[in-house]
Amino acid sequence: MKSTLNILYILIFALIAFLLDPCDANDDACGILANNLKRSNKDPNISVKHSDVQACFESFPYDKNLAEKTIETLKKTLQGFYVFLSEAKEQPRQGFSFTAIDLVKELDSLLSNNYKTDYQFMTDIASLISETKDAHLSFYPFCYFIFTYNQQLSLYSTVINDKQVINIFADEIDKNTIDCEVTHIDGRPSIEVIKEFADTLSISKDSGVRFNFALSGVTFNKNGDLIESPGINKLPGSFTFRQQLPKQSSVEYSLKCANDTSKKFTREWKIRPELSNTFNTSKDYWNTFCLLNDSIVFTSNAETVAPKIYNMSECKMVYKTTIAKFFILSDNKTGVVVLTSVFPPDSYFVNEMFEIQNGFNSLEKEGVKKLVLDFSGNWGGSVELAFFIVYLLFPETDPSFNLDMVVTELSREAFFQATSQSVHEDFVDTSLIFPFVNISSKESIARWAAETAYRVTTISSVFDIFSYKNPATNDHFHTVEEFIGNNTYLRGGTSTRYTSKFVNRYSERLSIFIQLLSGYFFNMYEWKSDDMIILTDGFCGSSCSLIAQRMALNNNVSTVAVGGYKDTPLSYSSFPAGQVLKFEELISQLDAAGLLQNETLADLIPPLFLIRALFGFTLKENYDVVNKDNLNQEGVLEFTYKPAEHRFYLDEISARDPSVLWLKVAKELLN
Incomplete structure (x- = not known):
């Protein structure tokens, strides 16, 4: 009887603990992943399981408040500064392949979805941003991008005898597969599968460029050695080397090799963390990798494998x-x-x-x-x-190339405030000029002049209009009103204001020294x-x-x-754009201009993320050249095929x- 009562007490206490802290029910998911990571760290050949990573990611419930705050930050940044916000609504020119999209409307629509997990919500944002095919516009929730997923093989495409095929470029596990033709992937024609994957990438508005990026090739390292380059410079993005959790835990390849011999095999993803920071529970993982916390410094866990030299x-x-x-x-x-x-x-x-x-x-x-x-x-x-x-x-x-920026209520204030603090209208900071010593040759004179120019003409804010000049007059802008001008264009069905056309006053800091x-x-x-x-x-x-x-x-x-x-x-x-600005850089420049302290702008200023996220956007756009062969009105380079x-x-x-x-x-x- 006493034993039965003890068991009953244990069950009651367990139930009470569960009800008091329901989040602990999720701790097991990332705890299992953490234990497997500890084992894999002792042996780099061991991979954690795809199912464990997925379970950990999906252990974080959808938080409506967090979602709304994230969308608010993205929307206010885009509405205030993203130069392609209106143009993104336009249908692609012939030769390009992407979806015309109203980003603000689509971001709002995400909040009406009945999400169960934070993971699905955040990856939906990343996928939505990717649909613009603007490589300068990106959103990566750090929480779900800390692992690499490697097939331990790479692919390339050849055209031989007027036929295009997919072949195996390299294989770490089975060298006998190299140069075999990959006829099918997961039972479907290989080129069809590669194209489907490539079209999820944001790297270019040209589907052929995305196709190239999804494959592998060779590149030169700093030493001048020719080495393999899966995903362009071994950056996650290729079909066989990724940084976003693949939908399936493995990939099946059907091959045709020498003498028309056939072969089929299934390859699991080798999953490794890019960071060595440890965690033991879902709470640890969430606090370390997901929530914004400037006190946590990450350390790299990248594998150092000697590359094959070609x-x-x-x-x-x-x-x-x-x-x-x-x-x-x-x-x-x-x-x-x-x-x-x-x-x-x-x-x-x-x-x-x-x-x-x-x-x-x-x-x-x-x-x-x-x-x-x-x-x-x-x-x-x-x-x-x-x-x-x-x-x-x-x-x-x-x-x-001629440039401009979008004019909104917020960017207009940024131009005025940054320019009011500028020292670049009539002079540069001469305190940054190094002494003229040890100058004995033409090269040493040129080097001193270039290094000096590079320092003294450095611009502290992209919103300082004195750092730009009018290409028509070749003179710098004298007032913010002159720089802003009165330029309204209809793009994507939306009337949008843009600044006057400008070029960089110092040819980006070097001018005559270049x-x-x-x-x-x-x-x-x-x-x-x-x-x-x-x-x-x-x-x-x-x-x-x-x-x-x-x-x-x-x-x-x-x-x-x-x-x-x-x-x-x-x-x-691809993506000629004009200038990319990271979100942290934007906030820093708005803060330096005093805009964050201006209460009248509080409804316009994008709030800081509550999560760890890498977010960047295109601030300036380049215009096409008008010459004897192109007499039409200047088009935006980013959208010109x-x-x-x-x-x-x-x-x-x-x-x-x-x-x-x-x-x-x-x-x-x-x-």
Whole structure:
């Protein structure tokens, strides 16, 4: 009898504990994941289970208040500053593929859904933002993006004998599958499955570029080694290497290999955390990774695996910098410049300019007559450096595109307040000028001048109108009213105000010093437009796109695109936009301008997130060039389709040895 009573008491106490703290019922889900992670950390070959990750994610119930606050932050930011908010409602131009969307309306509609979990709500926001196909507009709830999901194999596409197929590029588990054709994935035609996945990516408005991004290839690391690049520079985004939880725990591949032998296998996702921060329960996980907490510092848990290095047969490297590699092809007359990024470390910015110039000088000294400019897989980066590279090859060209920003009640106040605090109307901060010492050569003078200019003309706010000038007058704006102007355009069926067209007053901080370094006074290269060709896989984004489009549109440099869908034109660049701004940067600049303290603007200011989230948006838009071949009204570059003039596809050799492709391009298009 006593034993029975004891059992009864235990059950009663357990029930009371459950009722008092119902959230503890969810603790088991992330607790199980935490225990498996501890085991996997001891052996990197062990993966946590897909079902455990999903259960942990789905253990957090939907919080209506948290959802409303998140939507409010997104909406007020977009309504105040997102330059493409109206244009996103427009149907795509021929050649592009995306869904016209009213972002504010769709964000509101999410709140009417009957969500059960926070995970589904947050991933629905991320998917909605992705539908714009604007790579500069992104929302990643940190809570659900801390793992990587790896198939431990990679895919690429070839066109052989007029047939496009998907092949296996590399396989960490079974080397015998390499170069086998993947006929089906999960029982469906492989290209159909890859396209379906690629069209969920936001990386480009061109579906062919998204297709390329979903596959793998090769790229150069900082050492100049040619290594595999799944998902472009091994960033999650490829079909086989992701950062968002896949719907299924595994993928089935049907192969056709040598001698028409068939093979089928199923591959589980290898799941690893990107961060080493520990947790033991759902509460731990939620407080560490999901709720905003500036006191928690994350530490990386990225795997360091020595990459396979691929060799090139038709070239030799003659120079390399942090972001550029310079080669001479086996024909001994064609140089290749591979630009992997436009984003050197800030402290090396001016040095990188000199280094890039040295690379071109090396090609010139070697007697190079033709240039292949390979911008494939380039995420962009510094607009200043993009301008410099255009100046370098075309020193008499203005590399700027006309820009504008959206004018709203909030952005208008930001222009007025930031400009009222500006020191840039008539002078720069001379306290930042370094002493003129150890100057003994033309290069040292140029370096001192460039580094000084870079520092003293640094703009503290993107809303400071004195940092911009009127391209029609070539003079800086003198008043905020002049900068704002009176410009209303009908876009997406909505009348929207925009600022006057502007360009950067200091050519993004360097102005005449860019021309000085580029050889405008010292040296001019003999290469002409007809001696060059731009080669990309379509993924030449942001400031890389500005380089490619300026050279192609204003300087008539030919373009060639690689990959994409067979017999479908492919863009040679993507998301040219104008400038991306992170949410934290926006808040910092609004705070510095005093807008956060202005109670009359309280209803317009986006509140801080209550969650950890990476949110960025496009602040400025670039306009197309108006020239003799394009007499129509300026169009917005982001929404203007620019297909390459020429097209090449990869085969089993050129997919791993780009020098073979470069030589083919040189022989067929530069002779």
